[in-house]
Amino acid sequence: MGSLAYGTGRQALLDATISIVATGGLRSLTYRAVAAEAGVTQGLVRHHFGDWETLVHEAAVYSVRKSLDTAGFETDEPGYRRLSPEMIDLVAGDRDLQAFQFELALEARRRPELLPVLTSVYEVYREAMRRELARNGIDDPDLAWAAFAALDGIVFQLTVFGDHEAASRALGSLRALLISRSEAGAR
Template sequence: MGGVAYGSGRQALLDAAIRVVSTQGLRGLTYRSVAAEAGVSHGSVRYHFGDWATLVEEALASCVERSVADAELSSDEPGFGQFASGLVSLVSANPDAQAFQYELTLEARRRPELRPVMERVNDIYRDAVQRELARNGLDDRALAELVFMTIDGLVFHQTAFGDDQRTERAVAALRALLSAYAASRS
C-alpha cells in the first residue's frame, strides 16, 4: 500500500473508517484497522483525530453531509417530481457510507453514549425532509416523520439488497402519494 496522498490524509482516514465499520462493524474499528485500510501508520489516525469517539463522529458527519446532498431531498422545482430522486445512486455510489450509518444506529442500542449522536443525525435528515415538504405546502411534522422513516427504510433496503428497480418504484410511489396529498389540500 502506498499510503494516502498529502493533503487528502484526513478524508482518506475517514473513508477508511467508514469502510472498516461497514465490513467489520463498529467493534472492528481501531486505529490499527483504519491505518491498515488507509495504508498509513496507526499514529496517523491518532494524530488526526485524537480519540476514537472523534474519529467516529467525524466519519459520521462526513457521511451525513454527502448523503443529504446526494439523496436530492430538496429541489428548486415546484412539486415532488424530483424528490428523493438520488436515493438509488446515493447507495450505489457509496454503499459503505450507508452501511456505516446503519451499523452506528444499531450500535447506539448497545452503547447509550452513541444514541444522542445518532438522534442528531436523524434530525438532520428529518429536517431536510421537513423543509422540502413545507416548501411544497405540506408543513406537517408528523407527515415529515413518516416520509423520513419511509426514505430511511428505502435506503436501508437498497443498501442491504441493492434492488434498484424496486427502490425506484417505491420512490416513484412516494412522490405520487405526496403529490396527490398536496393537491387534495389545495
Template sequence: MSEDARPTGTRKPVTNYGSGRGALLDAAVRVVARGGLRGLTYRAVAEEAGVTHGLVVHHFGSRDALIEEAVDHAFRSSLDVSSLDTGAERAGEFAEGLGSMVETGPDLQAFQYELLLEARRRPDLMPRLRALYDEYFETARRDLARILSRPVDRGLSRLVFAALEGLVLHQLVFGEREVTEEALAELRTLLERLADTDARTTPDTTFDPT
C-alpha cells in the same frame, strides 16, 4: 491473538486511497460499514487506507477520537449527498437521486445503520445520531412543505422519511434499485394527489416553507 501480533501474511491486500485526514476518515467509514463500529481500530483503518499504523495514531491520538471524528465525517458526508433538499417544487421530483445515492455510496449508508444499532449500546453516540436525524427530519419537512405549499406536521414528514429510509435499507441489503424506483414512483403519485387535494380545498395564499 492481538491485532498487532497478527501475521502479516493473513492481512488482506490494501489499496492506497490517500494518507490525508479525510482519506483516513473515508477508510474508517468503509471499515465500519463492513464490520461494525467495534471493528474500528487503528490497524484496520491503516490496512484499509494502505498507510502505516503510526500515521493513523498520529492523526487521531486515541480510538475514541477516531470514532468521534469518523462519526462527524460520515454525518457531514451524508448531508452533502442526501437525496433530500434538492429544491424540488413538484412531487415528481421528490427524492430524485435516492436510488443512485445508495448505489454509488453504500458504505456511507451502511455506516449510518451500524451507528443506529451501536447507539442502543452506547448512549454517548446518541447526541451525534440525533443531530444527524434531526437534520434529515427537518429537510424532509421543508421539501414536503414546498411541494404541498402548506405547513407539514411531524407525523406526515416522519412517515415519508421512514418510507425513504426503508427503501435505502432494502436497496443496500438486497440491491434491486428498480424496486426502489418503482416505490418512489408510487410515493410521488401519492404526494401529487395530496397536493391536488390541498390545492382544491385550500385558499390561494403564498406559503414560505422555511
C-alpha cells in the same frame, strides 16, 4: 505506508472508517484498521481525531453530508424531483455509506453513549425532509418524520437486498403520496 496528498488525509481517514464499519461492524473499528485501510500510520489517525468517539462522530457527520450531497436530496426545486428512481441509483452507488449509518444505529442500541451521535444524524435527515416538504407547501413535522422513516426503510432495504427495481417503485409510491398531499393542500 503510503502518503496522502496534502488536504486529503482527513477525508481518506473518514472514508476508511466508513468502509471498515460497513464491512465489519463498529466493533472492527480500530486506529490500526483505519490506518491500514487509508495507507497511513496510526499516529495520523490519532492526530486528526484524538479519540475513538471523535472518529465515530466525525465519520457520522461526514457520512450524512456525503449522503445528502450524493443523493442530491437538498435542492430548491419544488415537486419532489429528488425523490426519484435516480436517487436510488445514487444511493446504491455507495452502499457502504448507508451500511455505515445502519451499523451505527444498531450499535447505538447496545451502546447508549452512541445515541447522541445517532440522534444528530437522524435530526439532520429529518430536517432535510421537513425542508423538502415545506418547499412543496406542506408544513407538517409529523409527516416529515413519517416520510423520512419511509425513505430510511427504502434505503435500508436497498442496502441489504440490492433490489433497485423494488426500491425505485417504493420511492415512486412515496413521491406520489407526497405530491398528492401537496396538491390537496394547495387547493
